[in-house]
Every structure is written in structure tokens, then in C-alpha cells.
Amino acid sequence: MTVHIPTALRSYTKQKSEVAAEGQTLAEVMSALDRRYPGLRFRIITEQDMIRQHIRIFVNEEQARDLSLVLRPDDQIYIICALSGG
Amino acid sequence: MPRSRKATSPHLTAGSVALLIGTRKGAFILRGNPTRRTWKLSAPMFLGHIVHHVVLDPRDRRTMLMAARTGHLGPTVFRSTDFGKTWKEAKTPPAFPKAPEGQKGRVVDHVFWLTPGHPSESGLWYAGTSPQGLFRSNDGGVTWEPFSYINNDPQYREWMGSVQDGTPDGPKLHSILIDPRDPAHLYFAMSGGGVHESVDGGRTWTTIVQGLEVVEGFDAATITFHDPHCVRLCPSNPDRLYQQNHCGIYRMDRSEGRWVRIGKNMPKKVGDIGFPMVLHPRDADSVWVFPMDGSTVWPRVSPEGKPAAYVTRNGGKTWTRQDKGFPHANAWWTVKRQAMTADAHEPVGLYLGTTSGEVWASRTGGTSWTCLARHLPEIYSVEAAEL
Numbered sequence: 103m104t105v106h107i108p109t110a111l112r113s114y115t116k117q118k119s120e121v122a123a124e125g126q127t128l129a130e131v132m133s134a135l136d137r138r139y140p141g142l143r144f145r146i147i148t149e150q151d152m153i154r155q156h157i158r159i160f161v162n163e164e165q166a167r168d169l170s171l172v173l174r175p176d177d178q179i180y181i182i183c184a185l186s187g188g
Numbered sequence: 189m190p191r192s193r194k195a196t197s198p199h200l201t202a203g204s205v206a207l208l209i210g211t212r213k214g215a216f217i218l219r220g221n222p223t224r225r226t227w228k229l230s231a232p233m234f235l236g237h238i239v240h241h242v243v244l245d246p247r248d249r250r251t252m253l254m255a256a257r258t259g260h261l262g263p264t265v266f267r268s269t270d271f272g273k274t275w276k277e278a279k280t281p282p283a284f285p286k287a288p289e290g291q292k293g294r295v296v297d298h299v300f301w302l303t304p305g306h307p308s309e310s311g312l313w314y315a316g317t318s319p320q321g322l323f324r325s326n327d328g329g330v331t332w333e334p335f336s337y338i339n340n341d342p343q344y345r346e347w348m349g350s351v352q353d354g355t356p357d358g359p360k361l362h363s364i365l366i367d368p369r370d371p372a373h374l375y376f377a378m379s380g381g382g383v384h385e386s387v388d389g390g391r392t393w394t395t396i397v398q399g400l401e402v403v404e405g406f407d408a409a410t411i412t413f414h415d416p417h418c419v420r421l422c423p424s425n426p427d428r429l430y431q432q433n434h435c436g437i438y439r440m441d442r443s444e445g446r447w448v449r450i451g452k453n454m455p456k457k458v459g460d461i462g463f464p465m466v467l468h469p470r471d472a473d474s475v476w477v478f479p480m481d482g483s484t485v486w487p488r489v490s491p492e493g494k495p496a497a498y499v500t501r502n503g504g505k506t507w508t509r510q511d512k513g514f515p516h517a518n519a520w521w522t523v524k525r526q527a528m529t530a531d532a533h534e535p536v537g538l539y540l541g542t543t544s545g546e547v548w549a550s551r552t553g554g555t556s557w558t559c560l561a562r563h564l565p566e567i568y569s570v571e572a573a574e575l
Contacts, residue, residue: 141278141279154261
């Protein structure tokens, strides 16, 4: 599946805006991303495995609420930096 | 209270000084020449990051750590070993342990404070976070782990309160201090939760709040009501501590075992509320503070819009106003707890960063001040690195 990377995280992905990742759940995809791009996961997922307050993750057009979401191979994952103040 | 061996005062220095500046929108380095008369500002580093603290390791004068986050992204620590030219992120930044299933665990919002370890402990660093937690790295800041039992101790957790308690953007663990005579003798302070001492390398801690006042109407016996803003240990006499507290300025001589409110000797019109506390590197009786308006709704600006440092040369018996060079009116800024510091020159150089993004310096121990930089973002921290 394809993960769309926001500009704030592209320092981790060598400026790639889209990267491929494998996993049956959102948790597995996040772990796979972190193996490939160390440090990325902790910037968007807390140590309690929660999506950070000002991060949104959409799978296709649905917002993911937690990491247990089951994914399909053709899903499009969008990591979005939500508004967080001035 | 341990030890009576005499401390080794920091050496007099005469080389260049670099100011490491953390701001709400990135970090900067302001490099001075050896006379401290000319200064050059770097380009911003990590522009847009909220940088709470930037600290050079005095043990190698090469490794620099930066506590950073953004509005969106989680907290981390960046490391440089070439004085800020290049940076790498910590492999495992400070983070609380994952809570057992069904329990709510804590989440580090930001790393607030960085302290290099004892000179004999190469590569060791301590970090304080918000919500309040204590962390340690043994490898120069590459990997971090929770340190000591306090992060999960029920009593300490009660004193720490929740994210909503205390300081507006979250209660902070700060002022991590190390006795220069003994690496196992440690202190830390919590912006909601008092001052704590360990003489066994963090295995056990004792609360030291005797003599401190709390907000009127609250019980000083309840540790969580104690709000130290900045605690410093005298380099030339580690048996003496000074503290700028939410409720005044204090000195503690460990032989006396209690805090004495030396801020009572400040002018009544100015008061003794503020954030930073700066100590002379070689004279345990000389201390600087930067008062702010802590009346009514706590405006947190210079009293009457007239900024000034105050210095005591006698351990707090008397204070002298130092405002030469500062605006005489309509300057509605103040200085945060990590944003005022000293170098080890003679006369001592003083440096401060303001909430309005100005950097001010004095080459004469505060008798006159010069603005070194303007128009930076809100300044959170200023550290003087001796090169």
C-alpha cells in the first residue's frame, strides 16, 4: 500500500512524498515505516500507541482512530498534520 | 546532606563565548569574539520547531543536545557533534513506559530541560520533561531511559499532578543539578512538586522544601503546592543553593537545612517574583534575578514595563537594581527560567533572552546592558558555551 507523507516528516523519507509499506494493520504499517525510516513513528504515535493529538491518519477517505485498523493491500494511507496553533 | 570537601570553582575563562538560544520557532547560535564586543547570529536551526533547551557538553565542548518538538510532531532530542553544523535525532528520545493493557499511561509532551552529567561520567546526560518525568542517557543522548523510580512512584505521581495542573503549558521537571564533588549527589525540581535531593545516585530521594512559602491559603506541608521556578547550585560552594520560586527568592545553606526568603530584602515595589536565577561562577554571595510582575492575574512582564536585573553581592541581604541600557518604559517583556545565564569571564558576562525575541548582554556583571539581537521568536532558553 502507499503511505502519503506530509512535508513535516519528509526529512525522514529523504523528501519522498509517497512511500510503500506493508502490513495487515495500521500498527504493522507504522512499525514497518519506522524500521525503514527510524524515528518517524514516535513523531506521530505516542509511547502509549496513540495517534498524537495534532496528527490525523486517513485510510482512503476514512479517519483512523487507532492502530488496530485492519488494512487491505490497495489502501491509500494519508498522514496529515492537523492545525496546531500559531 | 553529604560531603564537606571543598569544591573546585570553575576556572576563569577568557576565550570566546557562544550563546545557544532556544526559541518557540527554532534554535540560533550567537557567537562572540574573545572581547565579547562583537557577535554574529547564525541562521535558524530547525526553523519552526519549538526548542526548549540547547546545551553544549562542557566535558568535550563538542557535543550539543537540543530538546525540540513541533506543534504537530512528538518530542525529541537532536544531537550535534560539530557545534551545530549537522544534527542527528536520538534513536530513542525520552518516553514513558507503555502502560499495561487497560491502564492509562503517560505521554511526554516535551523535553524541557537538559543537564550534562558529572565531569567524571562521560556521555551521561539527564533530561526533565513535561508532564514531569526524569530521564537519563548513558551514550551522549543517543538513547534515553526513564531514570530512578520517581516516574512511577505513587507518592511522586501524586505530587506531580496531571497535565492540567500547574504551569500553563504543562508542569515541568527542571533544575537537574549535580554536585561537582560527587556524581551521586543530585537535585531536581518540579514546577508543581517541590525540590528533591538524592545522595545515592537517584536510588532514593528526599524532599527539601522547609522554609518555602506557597500561595496564600494553601498548605505548605503539601508538596504539590510548591512551585520552584529555577534552582541553582553554587559552583564555588555546592553546599549552597539559590532558588527563584513562584513565591519568592530563597537561599539554602545546607548546614542550616532550610530555605531563607532573601527576596524579602528586594524593593517592595518590585517584589521577588520571577523565573531565572543566575549565580556567579566563583562568588557564592553574588546572584542575579530578573523580577517580573506577579501581582493580581500574574501579567508575567517586567514590573511597570521597566525591565531590570537585580544583583546581590552578599547572599541576599541587599539587592541593587541594574537597568542601565534597558528601555526605561513600555517594555512589556520578561525572561523565562532557562533564558538568563552567565559566562566564566572576569568581569562576569551576563546574557538573557526575552519573551519578545531580544538578546541582551552585559560584559560588566550587569552594570550596563546592550542588545545583541532583536526580532527573534519568543526566547525559551539561553546557555553560554565557553569555546
